[in-house]
Amino acid sequence: MPDMLVKLYNLDHNWDFIADQKTAGVTIRKPIGPEKHSFLNWISANFSGGWAAEADVAFTNKPRSCFLAVEASVIAGFACYDATALGYFGPIGVATAYQGMGIGKSLLKACLLDMKLKGYGYAIIGDVKEPEFYQKTVEAIPIPDSTPGIYENPIKSSDPAE
Numbered sequence: 001m002p003d004m005l006v007k008l009y010n011l012d013h014n015w016d017f018i019a020d021q022k023t024a025g026v027t028i029r030k031p032i033g034p035e036k037h038s039f040l041n042w043i044s045a046n047f048s049g050g051w052a053a054e055a056d057v058a059f060t061n062k063p064r065s066c067f068l069a070v071e072a073s074v075i076a077g078f079a080c081y082d083a084t085a086l087g088y089f090g091p092i093g094v095a096t097a098y099q100g101m102g103i104g105k106s107l108l109k110a111c112l113l114d115m116k117l118k119g120y121g122y123a124i125i126g127d128v129k130e131p132e133f134y135q136k137t138v139e140a141i142p143i144p145d146s147t148p149g150i151y152e153n154p155i156k157s158s159d160p161a162e
């Protein structure tokens with residue numbers, strides 16, 4: 001799938017989605033140090049080792065470039081940026097039981113607004129698997145001739161989890 005581009009300068013500095021999710025019992029925030037292993041293990045178990053590796057990069061960035069969604073100490077979803085490569089959004093994942101509740105959109109916006117505050121003008125969404133989600137939520141547009149983009153000739157892994 002092609003990469004997509006988001007015009008961060010068109011995004012309103014509106015963080016109301018955090019309060020809206022809080023009302024529904026879901027906290028959107030950055031993970032803290034002692035949560036690192038639980039955070040990465042959850043991503044590996046629910047999505048893939050490759051996504052956990054990218055989340056590890058985001059977790060290690062200073063400042064941290066990832067968010068999670070938590071309900072009653074249970075992780076519902078996560079999202080990262082500056083993980084695949086600088087200026088890239090992703091990966092993002094919401095547990096199946098929590099999908100369709102606005103959590104994915106909230107995690108996406110938290111990352112994109114954080115990027116905007118950091119000074120980025122655009123965000124790239126790499127190797128998009130759900131283009132309608134990004135088009136609908138943040139008016140992302142496909143980037144022509146972006147396949148395979150930076151994903152060309154990846155190192156082969158011997159780990160079946162990846």
Ligand SMILES: CC(C)(COP(=O)(O)OP(=O)(O)OC[C@H]1O[C@@H](n2cnc3c(N)ncnc32)[C@H](O)[C@@H]1OP(=O)(O)O)[C@@H](O)C(=O)NCCC(=O)NCCS
Binds near residue numbers: 098099102132133137
């Ligand atoms: C894609 C994903 C992150 C969306 O998270 P979610 O919490 O279910 O999405 P939300 O509830 O925040 O949806 C926000 C809006 O996008 C729409 N939407 C969600 N997923 C969509 C999809 N796959 N295609 C089109 N629209 C979608 C919703 O209908 C909603 O619209 P509304 O605001 O009009 O009600 C989630 O389905 C997921 O984790 N999928 C598996 C991992 C994955 O594919 N990640 C993306 C890789 S590029």
